[in-house]
Amino acid sequence: MRRRTDLETRVRAARRRRAERLAAQQSGVISRVQLYAIGVTRHEVRANIVARRWQRFGQQSVVVHTGPLGDDERAWGAVFEAGPRAFLDGASALKASGLEKFEVDKVRVSVPRGARIRRVRGIDVRQTRRWDDDDRAPGSGVPRSRPEVAAVRGALWARSDRQAALLVTMAVQQGLCTAEALALEMLRIKRDRRRRFLHAVVLDLLGGARSLGEIDVALECRRRGLPEPSRQVVRRGPNGTYYLDVAWEEWGVVLEIDGIHHSWAQNVVQDALRHNDVTLQRDLVLRLPLLGLRVAADDFFDQVERALRSRGWQGPDVMRSAGQDRRTV
Structure with missing residues (x-):
């Protein structure tokens, strides 16, 4: 040799x-x-x-x-394995853009229809009709879709509505994209089983759904046999005049509906002062995030019912029987 x-x-x-x-x-x-x-x-x-x-x-x-290989190495390797037109997509793209506290099972990579797919353990390479080279995020770093594209697609591909809502909400809360960008991206989705649900979540994130949230609460109360609440109840306290979203004044129960804007720093103090003022007036204050209305309505309305009963409401059956007694007399 x-x-x-x-x-x-x-x-x-x-x-x-x-x-x-x-x-x-x-x-x-x-x-x-x-x-x-x-x-x-x-x-x-x-x-x-x-x-x-x-x-x-x-x-x-x-x-x-x-x-050992970390998330960054796996992301680059996944793109190389998937071919020259591949890029990270969905939750994997958001992770590469800086999303925190959200775990992904597999690295998701999108390629155009007709592209060759190589099977690699731990990598989910999918041909997609939604693939578009303009969806690629500009600049350096691992090839990936733009955050608003990744958030919408990740939500469409999520295992559950709860996970879908969490993903788009976290993308906005962590500053990866704006609610307005999400709304524009949603306009591209013409058909999907989760389309209407995500439209509602994005509307919540835009902050324009507060009144819709109050309407939804009233509808849920009727459906569950709970008493009809008053909306936008005026209260005056040491810190000024404010409006309560939903209140059952007869029983002293208040339900505050929290959009994403309630978690922003400039709103935290005023929300806390209002909550404390209402509590000092002997009302029982519950909070309902709009996201909770989408993904955990049963749990929250069970709490509303418990609150009303603790304040003397006896339930629809008792009220109906009392009404029958009065008619008999």
């Missing part, structure tokens, strides 16, 4: 360093196409893997270290 010359050794080492510098811009991951483009041969790739300098990721990419 011919021994390598010192020059050949130095040239190979230089190519390896060049590959590692390029990979450093991609969380330590480089595609085989990129390696071959800068002159690294297949034999050199195998030699670096055997020497435990590098490790394989699927069939189309290499990680230039041998430590």
Whole structure:
């Protein structure tokens, strides 16, 4: 076997360093196409893997270290495995854009219809009719869809309505996109089983659904046999005049409907003062986030019923029987 010359050794080492510098811009991951483009041969790739300098990721990419793989490495590797037109999508794209406290089971990658799909463990590569190169986020970093696109698609693909609502809400709360951008993106969705539900959630995020939320509460009360509440009840306290969203004044129960704007810093203090004023007037104050109205209505209205009963309301059956007694007399 011919021994390598010192020059050949130095040239190979230089190519390896060049590959590692390029990979450093991609969380330590480089595609085989990129390696071959800068002159690294297949034999050199195998030699670096055997020497435990590098490790394989699927069939189309290499990680230039041998430590455990994090989310960033998996994201880059997933895109390389899926092909030249692939990009992260849905919740995976939001994670790559900075979404926190939301876990994903698999890295989701979208490719256009007709593209070849390679199956790699832990990566969900999907052909989608919604793929559009204009949906790609501009700038550097792993190829991914724009946050508003990712949020809407992630919500459409979510396992449940609860997870869908949580995803779009977190994207807005963490500043990855605006509610207005979400609303515009939703206009592109013409058919989907979750379309109407997401329209309602996005309307909540826009802050324009407060009155609709009050109407929804009244409808839910009728459906469940709860007494009809008053809406926008005027109260005056030491901190000025304010309006209560929903109140059962006969029983001293108040329900405050919280849109996303209630969690913003400029509203927290005023909301707390109003809540305390009402409580000091001996009313029982419950809170209902609009998101809760979408994903956990039964739990919240069970609390409303318990509150009313604790204040003397005896329920629809008792009220109906009392009415029959009066008619008999």
